[in-house]
Amino acid sequence: MLQTTKSKSLYYILGMSFFTIISIILIIQSTVNYIHTKEELQKSVINDINVSSLQLDKSITKFIESYQITEYENLIKNEMYHNSLLGIEIEDYLTGKVMGEKSYKTGFYRDNKLDKIIPLEFEDNNYSFENNADYFHKKETLLVNSDNEIVGKMVIYANNYNIDKELKQIIISNIFISFIIYTFISLILYYLIKQVLINPINKIITSLSYKKDDEIIYSKIDEHSSKEFSFLSNSINNMTKQIQMFNKELKESEFKWQFAVEGNGDGLWDWNVKTSEVFFSKKWKEMLGFKDEEISGNFDEWEKRIHPEDLEQVFKDIQNHMKGQTNIYLNEHRVKCKDGSYKWILDRGVIVEKNEKGEALRFIGTHTDITQRKLYEKQMKQALAVFENTHEGIMITNSNNEILNVNSAFIRTTGYTLEEVINKKPSVLKSSLYPNEFYEQMWKDLQTKGFWQGEITNKNKNGKLYDEYLSINTIKNKNGKIDNFIGIFSDISILKQQEKMLMQQARTSAIGEMIGNIAHQWRQPLSAISTASTGMKLQLEMGINPSTEENLNTLEKINEQTQYLSTTIEDFRGFFTENMSDVTEFDVSETIEKVDELVKDAFKNNFIEVKYDIEKENYLEANKNLLIQALINIYNNALDALKTKSIEEKKLIFVSLKKKDSKIIIRIKDNAGGVPLEFIEKVFDPYFTTKHQSQGTGIGLYMTHQIINKQLQGTISVTNSTYEYEDNEYIGAEFIITL
Incomplete structure (x- = not known):
């Protein structure tokens, strides 16, 4: 036991008191200075992010409203060059809605170690500002447009990094001052210490052995x-x-320590085979969620936690190592945690001590948590199963666009095996239907936008053409360079055939509508011809000899009506016989006039007035008859809706043609009361109709949508419009076509 005395030496009391007082004064002064400086620096940083929030608010709101993602990403990226900012997150509700998500998230954060501004990647969910050591404050701002609608949210995170740097300088400065003071004191006390302490200590040191x-x-x-x-x-x-x-x-x-280091610092176990005692390291226990005192040193503590399905193989591998059949014991198994869950463990060990008979006495090893690795392996297996079993064809290429892998659906659709296309370009599927400019634009979109999608016709191994809907995406590495391209396609040949049948069905339906219009248009000319010819016949039968001039006038009237009938026949024949794939440049205003000629008698007979507001010389390069068919479908839809109104009610259709920002805008609206809200989202669906079966097939507006969107590369929408005309308020459906 140590011998102690009740009294302390005066040297000890004075020396320790002096150093304690100096230390306390320096610590208090340094602490006050540190706290005050930190508060001032943090106030400055908070002020900076408030200023940034005010500056960014309106600009980003405008960009969100105009769906200019790149613009506001560049804006916040430039703002990130302020050292006060750790990161900026943007939630874009409008773009998210377009993408079918709650919001579109983007943003940047500052990597203070690399001194880089890095884009946030939300899919991984691996980054959190609150877990960043440099985070200390955030500013959340709801982005509200001029209509007081919340279009997004902006969160700015303050950067503590520069504050810490300045505070570290203060600490270093205080340490330096303390060092000077202590050095000065040390010099003063050096002589006394040497005489009073050093010499006696040297005698003690020499007494120690070596x-x-x-x-x-x-x-x-x-x-x-x-x-x-x-x-x-x-x-x-x-x-x-x-x-x-x-x-x-x-x-x-x-x-034990050396082996733990060699085991990469994982949980350590040391098993006395003879006594069944086991040393479990603190890390071993923590790995399973236990405190150090919650697990005793018995072999049963380990055995009872092994998953029953794994236990047999574990002991088999242990026995194999004890028999000398393996150099080390190695096994992957599941071990039960404190919370009842299981973790995958990589268990490794080696026998370090044997008796004279060669029997194991001491067995040591490590536990490594490989749960995440097992989860990743499971996900990879699931991904592989999806890759091999999906109905969509998948093709993966490298950055040079050389094929690396394809799935079973690709093989079924194209007829090519993996061995036949590996290291080749996707151009092996290329048909001769598209010019080089088409593929150049596709490649440009991949390089600039990161994706391309659309319908395309390719050629299989047997030379047969097939239609597919193709989506190509670029895969980039952390440095932003393209590593791979992934193409996913669906064979839509059957769908295209069905669309062709629907188009033919719609065209047949249009023929029926046209025949009705012909009947209306021919009724008056035929009546005039019949009247003139009957008059001449009666005069001849009654022995009246009309003058030559009278006969010529009568024959001229018959000829005029006959020419009108001939012109009408040519108009209808042209509509039904022209090639629907021919593309020419035509004036849309003249096309609307042509449609009016085709339907005006049907409208007149149903007391419908058509009001036109047409700008001339609006030219479009497309197939004219496709646009005529689309417009006739809309006209007929309005006609059917207005037929339900009584004769006393005013029946109106308004047609306007304008040009805005190089786009041709056609608006067609009626006053039939509009489309019921529960149906308005379905009006372009195939076979959808609110009419009786005898009045419609439900494919007219569907084909109009297909023609405008796919074949004319435009857009069409429908809304219920409330408007005033001649001091009366009307409600009706309004179709808006943009070409």
Whole structure:
């Protein structure tokens, strides 16, 4: 035991008191300075992010409203060059709605170590500002447009990095000042310390033994005349005894430590095979959610936690190693955690001590948590199953657009095996239907937008053409360089055939509508011809000889009506016989006039007035008859709706043609009361109709949608419009076509 005295030396009291007082003063001064400086710096940074929030608010709101994602991403990226900002997150509700998501998220964060501005990637969900050591404050701002609608949210995170740098400088400065003060004090006390302490200590040191053959030899130190050094001598003598006792234990613990290091710092276990005692390291227990004292050192503690399905193989591998059949014990199994869940463990071990019979006495090893690796392997297997079993064809290429892999659906659709297309270009599927400019634009979109999608006709191994809907996406690495292209396509040949049948069905339906219009248009000319010819016949039968001039006038009237009928026949024949794929440049205003000629008698007979507001010379390069068919379908839809109104009610159709920003806008609206809200989203669906079966097939507006969107590369929409005309308020459906 150490010998102690009740009194303390005056040297000890004065020295420790002096150093304690100086230390307390320096610590208080440094702490106050540190806190004050930190508060001021943080206020400055918070002010900076408030200013940034005000500056960005309106600009980003405008960009969100105009769906200019790139513009506001560039804006916030430039703002990120302020060192006060750790990151900016934007939630774009409008773009998210277009994409079918709650919001579109984007943003950037500052990597202070790399001094880089890096885009946020939300799919991984691996980055959190709150977990960033440099984060200390955030500013959330709802982005509200001029209509007081919330279109997004902006969050700005403050950067603590520069604050920490300045604070570290303060700490270093305080340490330097303290070092100067302590150095000065040390110089003053040096002489006294040397005389009072150093010389007696040197005598003690020389009394200590030396190290020989990696073993420390100790001898007893003689007591000193000084009270303090007598105490120190006795303390050292007692410690040497304890050191000798712990020396053997130290060698054993050192071996455990070395093996733990070699095991990459994972959980360590040390199994005494003979006694079934096991040492489990603190890390081993924490890995399973236990505190150090919650697991005893028994073999059963480990055995009972192994998953029942894995237990047999675990002991089989242990026995194989004990029999010398393997160099190390190695097994992957599941171990039960404190919360009842299981973790996958990579268990490795080796026998380090055997008896004279070669039987294992001591077995040590490590536990490595491989749960994430197993989860990743499972996900990879699932991804592989999807890749191989999906109905969509998948093709993966490298950055040089050379095929690396294809799935079973690709093989079924194209007829090519993986061996036949590997390292080749996707152009092996290329048909001769598209000019080089088509593929150049596709490649340009991939390079600039990162994706391309659309309908395309390709050629299979047998030379047969097939239609597909193709989506190509670029895969980039962390440096922003393209690593791969992934193409996913669906064979839509059957769908295209069905669309062709629907088009033919719609065309047949249009023929029926046209025949009705012909009947209306021919009724008056035929009546005039019949009247004129009957008059001439009666005059001849009654012996009346009309003059030559009268006969010529009558024949001229018959000829005029006959020419009108001939012109009408040519108009209808042209509509039904012209090639629907021919593309010419034509004036849309003249096309609307042509449609009016075809339907005006049907409208007149149903007391419908058509009001036109047409701008001339609006030219479009497309198939004229396709546009005529689309417009006739809309006209007929309005006609059917207005037929339900009584004769006393005013029946109106308004048609306007304008040009805006190089786009041709056609608006057609009626006053039939509009489309019921529960049906308005379905009006362009195939076979959808609110009419009786005898009045419609439900494909007219569907084909109009297909013609405008796919074949004329435009857009069409429908809304219920409320408007005033001649001091009366009307409600009706309004179709808006943009070409």
